[in-house]
Amino acid sequence: MDTSKQNTASQILDTLTNDIIQGEFLPGEKLQIKTLKDRYKVGTSPIREALSQLIAKDLVVSENQKGFYVSNISIDDLTDIYQARSKIEGLCLDMAIKKGDDFWESKIIAASHLLAKYSKSENIDMSEWQNRHFSFHEALVSGCDSPRLFQIRQSLYEKSTRYRNLWLQENVTNYEALQANQNEHVALMVLVLERDSISAQKLIEEHIMTPVEMIKKNLP
């Protein structure tokens, strides 16, 4: 698909997706057609087409003749998403370790350096830290050449991000937690470069599950 010249529906989809993930629209909130039309200054069709795609992505639910609502959140769902995500990440990492080449290794080392340097720095801007964190994990699994697994990974990441954002809004970063986190990253890289798939898989699963308990406690 050509993304340079999108149609209105696609633009609305991107914006709405973002607005939901960023918590602009809260879980369970009604998405009234008229409100959305006014907000985004477009007609009925693009709104409904975007909402249709969001239904397929599980970010929106609809009831016939009653309209559209942002998908609800729950502790069970949070746990399920993170658990599934950790397993999928494990699969991706396993495949990456089995198929990754020199170029893949170098990408990991580069990304790790960027993350390590920033984690040690004085004033940490969380947005920048998240970029580097994201890139590091992306690098780890980049050797996995399964488009479908990647797509699943991305979709679950998106869903988990919504939960994380609902939590982050009211929480500042904890320095010690960040350092513990960073130690795991280094350990992870070592295991991956040693091609120790079993241990790496185990660690990445634990790593991803780490924030779950904290998010649970802080869920609105």
Next chain:
Amino acid sequence: MDTSKQNTASQILDTLTNDIIQGEFLPGEKLQIKTLKDRYKVGTSPIREALSQLIAKDLVVSENQKGFYVSNISIDDLTDIYQARSKIEGLCLDMAIKKGDDFWESKIIAASHLLAKYSKSENIDMSEWQNRHFSFHEALVSGCDSPRLFQIRQSLYEKSTRYRNLWLQENVTNYEALQANQNEHVALMVLVLERDSISAQKLIEEHIMTPVEMIKKNLP
């Protein structure tokens, strides 16, 4: 969502999904709005909303101002889907083995019996065999209580079905292949009931990958 009183868009989605998976519309085929309106006797909106959902489900692609097309197929995509499917099925089975109770075990034994009996029978109706085959595999993973993993499993199954249908149309079933297949089912059940997760996972992955080579050769 209430499925008893669906709206037009949802009905069209179901029908269209089926028509694509069953090969009523072929890979790469253009899905012209007017044609679909005439075929299903509805207006523009429900058609476009259904197509929007199919885009999110990867069964349809669209290009701005050029319209909608059934997603293309390829050997690479076929392989990727089956590979991802086998891994996901492995995850589901692993979790089922770890969490399954007596009731789950009995469901497996019951489904296995139905499949075994039918596989030995004289005149095998493939549609009925597929039902029982499906139910057996469903029973195996039914102990897995992760909605998300199940959803991913279902989504990949749907995609693989399209490939299988494109192949099945021109192929009759091979008796020996069916018996070999059936032997695997029995072995699988034994491993699962013994709670031998590692071996069961290995076998299910191979089991799912079995038809890939044959489908490859017969792809249109």
Next chain:
DNA sequence: TAATTAAATAATGTCGACATTATATAAAAT
């Protein structure tokens, strides 16, 4: 006053119309 019913208001889901863009056809040029 609380519960029930009726009327009024508002929202949803579907439709056909229309402007814009792409494609097919015909005319002109090399």
Next chain:
DNA sequence: ATTTTATATAATGTCGACATTATTTAATTA
């Protein structure tokens, strides 16, 4: 004859209108 340009045709994507269904408000009853 082939390429290029101009014209005609067709399809897409968006819009507001409207019938249908839900929700709110007011009126009626117990």
